Amino acid sequence: xxxxxxxxxxxxxxxxxxxxxxxxxxxxxxxxxxxxxxxxxxxxxxxxxxxxxxxxxxxxxxxxxxxxxxxxxxxxxxxxxxxxxxxxxxxxxxxxxxxxxxxxxxxxxx
Amino acid sequence: xxxxxxxxxxxxxxxxxxxxxxxxxxxxxxxxxxxxxxxxxxxxxxxxxxxxxxxxxxxxxxxxxxxxxxxxxxxxxxxxxxxxxxxxxxxxxxxxxxxxxxxxxxxxxxxxxxxxxx
Numbered sequence: 001x002x003x004x005x006x007x008x009x010x011x012x013x014x015x016x017x018x019x020x021x022x023x024x025x026x027x028x029x030x031x032x033x034x035x036x037x038x039x040x041x042x043x044x045x046x047x048x049x050x051x052x053x054x055x056x057x058x059x060x061x062x063x064x065x066x067x068x069x070x071x072x073x074x075x076x077x078x079x080x081x082x083x084x085x086x087x088x089x090x091x092x093x094x095x096x097x098x099x100x101x102x103x104x105x106x107x108x109x110x
Numbered sequence: 111x112x113x114x115x116x117x118x119x120x121x122x123x124x125x126x127x128x129x130x131x132x133x134x135x136x137x138x139x140x141x142x143x144x145x146x147x148x149x150x151x152x153x154x155x156x157x158x159x160x161x162x163x164x165x166x167x168x169x170x171x172x173x174x175x176x177x178x179x180x181x182x183x184x185x186x187x188x189x190x191x192x193x194x195x196x197x198x199x200x201x202x203x204x205x206x207x208x209x210x211x212x213x214x215x216x217x218x219x220x221x222x223x224x225x226x227x228x
Binding site: 034036042043044045046049089095096097098099100101102103 | 114143145151152153154155158165166168169201203215216217218219220221222
């Protein structure tokens with residue numbers, strides 16, 4: 001069984017705070033890592049697709065880094081807003097298979 | 111451009127009945143993935159299909175579950191003789207093909223089908 005772990009499981013931050021969370025995955029047989037944002041009662045939405053060690057991607061206030069050698073990716077949110085409240089999922093892709101972490105649930109308190 | 115469509119959104123079946131879940135990928139997408147989310151758990155990969163081909167079904171239970179993606183029409187996830195443990199949300203996602211393989215492409219998710227087995 002392949003483990004993709006995300007930490008923390010849940011997080012509460014004040015509006016305006018910056019925050020980050022971690023996705024850990026096996027460092028062998030890596031093909032790609034995806035980050036998704038999943039709001040309650042909606043479908044997961046892709047944030048980033050990362051394939052190269054050292055990749056850094058940015059979309060507005062959200063950014064992500066990737067270290068395939070040690071098997072982790074960080075997602076950063078700068079100046080959190082209430083609309084950032086969601087579960088953030090990472091997916092590790094190897095071979096033909098996609099392994100999702102259980103997500104980090106973020107609540108931003110106004 | 112319509113997104114990924116799944117129907118029905120909610121499905122109730124009695125134990126022993128069959129459940130058929132449909133997924134229409136986004137226009138131009140030829141790759142479909144099915145995931146299951148059991149209560150209090152994350153998304154678990156079930157199967158990856160391209161038109162008329164099952165690429166990887168290693169996440170699918172060996173019995174009672176099958177999936178297809180015909181040349182025409184939606185992808186179907188079929189669960190025969192449902193049991194209470196099959197109650198879950200089933201999500202479908204699609205992605206476009208690319209020349210070098212698909213795994214670097216982001217997936218677009220449908221709204222899910224919530225199956226309840228009574």
